[in-house]
Amino acid sequence: MTTLLNALLVIVLVLNFLALGSGRIASVIRTVAIQGALLGLLPLLLHAHLQPPVVLAVLLTVAIKGLLIPFMMFRAMRHIRIRREVEPLIGLQPSVILGALGTGIALLFADGLPLAGTHARLLIVPAALATMLTGFLLLITRYKALTQVMGYLVLENGIYCFGVLLVDALPLVVEMGVLLDLFAGIFVICIIVNRISQAFASLDTRRLAALKE
Amino acid sequence: MAYLFLCLPLLMAALAAAVPSNRWRPWLLPAAGAGHFTLTCLTLARPAWWTTAAWLALDPPGRLVLLVVSTLYLACAVYAVAYLRKRAERPNRVFCVCLLAFPGLAGLAAWSQHLGLLWVAIEGTTLVTAPLIYFNHTQRSIEATWKYLLVGSVGIALALLGTFFLAYAAVHAGLPVSLAQADLAALAPRLSRPWLLSAFVLLLVGYGTKMGLAPMHSWKPDAYGEAPGVVGAILAGGVTSCAFLALLRVYRVCLAAGEGAYVSRLLLAMGLFSMAVAAIFMIGQRDFKRMLAYSSVEHMGILALGLGIGAPALAGTLLHVMTNGLTKGVLFLAAGNIHRAFGSKSTEQVAGALRRVPLSAGLFLLGFFAITGSPPFGPFASILSILNGAIGAGRLAVAGGFLLLLLLVFVGMGATVLKVVQGRDPGPAPAPPYREPLLSVAPVALLMLCVLLLGLAMPPPVAALIRDAAEFLEVRT
Numbered sequence: 291m292t293t294l295l296n297a298l299l300v301i302v303l304v305l306n307f308l309a310l311g312s313g314r315i316a317s318v319i320r321t322v323a324i325q326g327a328l329l330g331l332l333p334l335l336l337h338a339h340l341q342p343p344v345v346l347a348v349l350l351t352v353a354i355k356g357l358l359i360p361f362m363m364f365r366a367m368r369h370i371r372i373r374r375e376v377e378p379l380i381g382l383q384p385s386v387i388l389g390a391l392g393t394g395i396a397l398l399f400a401d402g403l404p405l406a407g408t409h410a411r412l413l414i415v416p417a418a419l420a421t422m423l424t425g426f427l428l429l430i431t432r433y434k435a436l437t438q439v440m441g442y443l444v445l446e447n448g449i450y451c452f453g454v455l456l457v458d459a460l461p462l463v464v465e466m467g468v469l470l471d472l473f474a475g476i477f478v479i480c481i482i483v484n485r486i487s488q489a490f491a492s493l494d495t496r497r498l499a500a501l502k503e
Numbered sequence: 504m505a506y507l508f509l510c511l512p513l514l515m516a517a518l519a520a521a522v523p524s525n526r527w528r529p530w531l532l533p534a535a536g537a538g539h540f541t542l543t544c545l546t547l548a549r550p551a552w553w554t555t556a557a558w559l560a561l562d563p564p565g566r567l568v569l570l571v572v573s574t575l576y577l578a579c580a581v582y583a584v585a586y587l588r589k590r591a592e593r594p595n596r597v598f599c600v601c602l603l604a605f606p607g608l609a610g611l612a613a614w615s616q617h618l619g620l621l622w623v624a625i626e627g628t629t630l631v632t633a634p635l636i637y638f639n640h641t642q643r644s645i646e647a648t649w650k651y652l653l654v655g656s657v658g659i660a661l662a663l664l665g666t667f668f669l670a671y672a673a674v675h676a677g678l679p680v681s682l683a684q685a686d687l688a689a690l691a692p693r694l695s696r697p698w699l700l701s702a703f704v705l706l707l708v709g710y711g712t713k714m715g716l717a718p719m720h721s722w723k724p725d726a727y728g729e730a731p732g733v734v735g736a737i738l739a740g741g742v743t744s745c746a747f748l749a750l751l752r753v754y755r756v757c758l759a760a761g762e763g764a765y766v767s768r769l770l771l772a773m774g775l776f777s778m779a780v781a782a783i784f785m786i787g788q789r790d791f792k793r794m795l796a797y798s799s800v801e802h803m804g805i806l807a808l809g810l811g812i813g814a815p816a817l818a819g820t821l822l823h824v825m826t827n828g829l830t831k832g833v834l835f836l837a838a839g840n841i842h843r844a845f846g847s848k849s850t851e852q853v854a855g856a857l858r859r860v861p862l863s864a865g866l867f868l869l870g871f872f873a874i875t876g877s878p879p880f881g882p883f884a885s886i887l888s889i890l891n892g893a894i895g896a897g898r899l900a901v902a903g904g905f906l907l908l909l910l911l912v913f914v915g916m917g918a919t920v921l922k923v924v925q926g927r928d929p930g931p932a933p934a935p936p937y938r939e940p941l942l943s944v945a946p947v948a949l950l951m952l953c954v955l956l957l958g959l960a961m962p963p964p965v966a967a968l969i970r971d972a973a974e975f976l977e978v979r980t
Contacts, residue, residue, distance in 0.1 A: 404697055406675045422664075429657065435649070442656055449664045456670050459680030460619065475630065475656055485637070486645055498646040501725040 292411055295335045299413040302328055302451070303393060306424040309444060310389045311382050313374050318440050319363045325421075326355025326447050332414075332454045344457060347465050351450075359443065359476055366483050367436060379431040392423035414455055421448030433496050435483050439476065446472055504552045505559035505614040511538055512607030519599040528599050529587040536580030539606045543573040547968070558617040558683060563972035565613040567821055568748045570968065571828040572609045574953065575740045578946035582836050583733050585942035589843060598638050601631045605737060612745040618666050618682040621749050625662070625713060628742050629655045635737070636730040647722075647729035654722040658712025662749075665705030669756070672698035684752055691759035699760055706753045707769060713746035714803045715796075716773050717780035724784075727796035728848070732839020735792065739799040739835060740828035747806055747824060754810055755976055763813060770811030771901060777804030778908040785915035789850045792842065794919045795834050798874060801912055802827045808905060809889040816892025818973040819885050822957070825965070826881035830874045830954050836947045837867035841923060844937040850919055855928035860937065862944045864924045866951055871920040873954050875913045881957030 305325040309318050330351035333344055367373075380388065396419035403415060425445025429438055453460070486498075515535040522528045546552050547566055554560040561569065583602065587595050608631060612624035629652070637648040666682065673680045675695035681687065691699075712719040727735045757766045781801035788794040802823070809820030838848070840863035845853045856864035873880035876887075886909070893902035956962065 404675060404695065406671075406677070429653075438653065442653070442660070445657065445660055449660055449667070452664065452671075453667050456667060456674065456680070459670055459674060460682070475626070475652075479652055479656075485640075486649065495649065498649055500643050501646050501650075501728065 291335055295332070296413045298328055298332065298335065299417040299451075302417050302447075303413075303420055306393070306421055306444070307386055307389055309440070310424060310427065311386045313382055315367055315373060315434065315436055315440075316364070318437060319360050319367070322440050322443050322447070323356050323360035326359070326443070326450075327352045329447055329451050329454070330355055332451070333457045336454060337457065347457075354472070355447070359472075362476065363436065363439070370436075370483070372434060372436065378433065378437075385427060385431055388427060389420075389424050392427065393420040396420035396423060409455060414451060418448045418452035421445075421451055424448070433494050435486055435495050438495065439479050439483065442479075443476070504546055505555035505561075505610075507542065508539075508546075508610035508614060509607050511535070511542065512603055512605070512610070516600045516603040516607075519603050520596065525591065525595055526588075528595060529584045531599065532580035532583050532602060533577075535603050535606070536577040539610075540573045540577045543569055547964070555614070558620055559614045560616050561614060562616065562684070562752075563968065563975040564748055564751050564821065567824060567968055567972050568744050569610060569613040570965075571744050571825050572606065572613070572741045575736065575828055575832045575950070576606050576609075578832055578950045579733050579736050579836070581946040582736075582839075582943055585940045586731060586733055586839065588940075589937075593638070593640075597634050601634045602734075602737070604631045605741070609741055609745050612748060616684045618669065618684070618687070618749075618752065621752065622659070622663055622666055625710070625745060625749055626659045628745055629659060629713070632734070632738060632742060635734040636726050638731055638734065639729070641729075644729045647725040650722045651726040654712060654719070658709050658719060660709070661705050661712070662709025665702045665707075665709055665753075668698050668702035668705060669694075669753075671695075672702060684756070687756045688759045691756050692761060694760055696760075696762075699757065700762065700765060703753060703757050703762070703766060704769070707750065707773065710746045710749045710753075711773065711803075711807075714743045714750070714806075715800050716803050716807055717777040717800055720777070720780070720800045720803075723800060724793040724796040727799065727835075728790055728793040732792075732835045732837075732842060735795065735839070736832045736835035739795070739831040743799065743803060744824055744828050747803070750807075751810070751976065758976070767811040767813055770807045771898075772811075774804045774806070774808030774811055775901070775904055775908070777801065777807065778905070778912070782908050782911040782915060785912055785919070788915070788919050790848050791850065791853070791919055791923050792835075792838055792848045794916060795831070795838060798834070798912070798916060799831060801908075802831075802874070805886065805889065805905075808901070809892070812889065812892050812896050812898060812901065814892075814977050815895040816889045817976055818969055819888025819890075819892055821969045821972045821976075822888060823882065823885035825969075826885045826954060826957055827874070829950050829957070830870055830880070830882055832950045833866055833870035833947055833954065834874060836943070836950070837863045837870060840937075840939060840943055840947075841867060844932065844939075845929075846933040850922040852929060853923050854926035856924045858928050859932065860939050862939050863947070866944070866947050868920065868924050869951055870954075871916060873951075873958075875916060876909060879955065879958045881954045884958050884961075 302325055305321050309321045312318055333348050397416045400416035422445055425441050425448055428441030432438055515531055519528055519531050608624050608627035615621040615624055633648055633652050636651055637644050670680050670682055672694040675698055676693055678690050715723040778801050781797040785794055785797045809816045840860055841856045842848045844860045847853055873882050876883050890902055
């Protein structure tokens with residue numbers, strides 16, 4: 291089980307690089323959706339005794355992260371007719387290199403963290419940290435509102451990845467709340483994204499610079 | 504009881520979504536505000552009602568925040584009727600629905616004894632307030648809303664990670680995992696230290712972003728500057744108080760774990776830094792609503808500082824939650840009236856407000872004196888109490904810095920406020936001229952009266968509430 295789980299987490303790490311390295315927004319959305327769905331499956335592999343609530347949470351997570359959110363993002367993308375992230379603050383290759391550096395640091399850092407018994411052999415904590423760093427990188431270096439939302443989703447994926455360690459401990463209600471919030475947040479952001487496009491004719495957050503000291 | 508606090512506002516919100524008339528819909532706001540306030544007063548008077556379920560109970564700080572939010576909300580709800588009547592050209596369905604749902608989520612934050620549920624409630628307040636900031640549908644308000652959502656969501660994501668770390672602190676120590684406050688406080692001394700301490704840092708950054716502590720305050724001047732005054736009041740007095748409540752609960756767990764020294768160092772640094780940033784940006788600030796936003800950053804700094812000083816300043820800090828929340832209501836609502844009367848919020852176009860809108864400008868001036876800690880208003884009492892606490896705890900350097908920054912803020916804020924209220928009226932008023940309707944002045948005046956009352960003669964029930972909350976937070980290890 292551990293080998294399979296770690297293999298899955300390695301795929302998650304590779305998807306981070308794909309998200310960082312692609313300029314087409316559609317492929318970023320697809321990458322992040324696959325990553326979310328894979329992470330959604332983690333609890334099935336981690337827990338020998340599957341209770342109905344856990345299975346339900348897994349199904350919901352995969353449906354929301356893998357289907358609903360990408361569907362909404364694609365709709366928003368079609369609506370505003372934007373395909374590519376042009377001229378990010380840091381180019382695509384440098385951001386992949388930064389992502390690799392971040393992943394290395396995450397692996398080293400996670401090595402030093404005190405982990406409970408069986409968790410030490412898993413890649414969950416380094417994968418979570420690396421994914422969060424990737425999310426921050428996307429949030430900071432991209433200008434298109436849509437890619438920034440994707441960055442936020444990657445950040446949430448990283449946090450969810452850490453949360454998998456706690457599936458036993460945290461009652462289902464809280465997980466549902468977490469998913470609901472994620473969904474609602476994206477929903478609101480999508481609406482705002484639409485408004486931005488109507489008002490600016492371009493979805494470039496650099497144009498959002500009227501408010502400053 | 505807790506379900507009632509959650510359901511009443513949500514029901515009213517659903518009702519508002521169904522009402523077709525743009526003209527009559529806003530009247531649901533004062534009805535909901537009055538209902539919520541009555542419910543709050545009844546509940547606070549009956550200890551038997553304070554526990555609904557294991558996860559839903561009112562602890563003393565929760566009662567305090569509930570009272571502040573409910574009072575402020577009532578005033579804002581009445582004011583909103585007058586505001587929306589002036590803005591009859593804009594559809595207000597979304598605005599009313601979101602504003603009606605807000606007290607439900609704020610109430611949930613006050614009631615929740617589970618840190619996960621608390622997190623859900625705080626995220627909910629972010630979501631319902633975002634469309635409120637966007638009410639004007641201008642480019643600037645989109646920009647403000649975008650920044651608010653993005654920065655706020657990242658902050659709230661970090662708070663979630665911090666909550667997970669806290670749970671993992673129990674997993675690592677091999678303890679039963681629970682995020683219920685009572686369990687955490689009981690198990691705190693045995694929690695895994697590295698995870699607990701990193702959890703506190705993440706939660707401080709996460710909820711600190713929602714409060715608007717520097718350097719995570721970047722969304723605040725934009726959001727408060729572009730949002731209608733009534734929304735500014737809700738954000739500065741309500742949302743920030745809820746986020747501070749979350750921080751209080753986490754603080755209590757760390758204190759129970761015996762990590763008071765570490766926590767208080769972080770809080771003191773963050774508090775003084777926030778005050779310093781606010782003071783710097785307030786000097787020469789031409790936009791009076793942005794100035795109020797920096798004042799909010801400053802006061803969040805004071806709250807963090809008071810918490811950092813610890814036991815001797817706790818009562819003052821808790822009183823400050825109340826006095827700051829209500830005074831911010833006065834300032835933002837009065838500023839909204841002045842903005843409306845001049846059609847501008849820059850001191851380049853606004854002067855002589857005392858002549859054009861004497862009541863609002865007078866209240867704005869009084870609010871300024873109150874918030875900067877002038878006697879005899881409420882904030883004077885709370886700031887003095889925090890200062891006394893700092894001196895009593897032997898933190899003379901902190902007390903000195905605190906005083907110096909208060910003075911700087913007074914000078915910086917005073918210059919802008921005096922430019923707004925004094926001087927000669929710059930000329931033609933926007934047509935039709937704005938006359939101060941009773942509904943937009945009376946709630947502000949009543950809030951001001953509350954602030955004055957808190958400074959002159961503290962009502963005994965409020966004093967008892969603050970005493971209870973301070974005792975609740977002083978965990979002996």
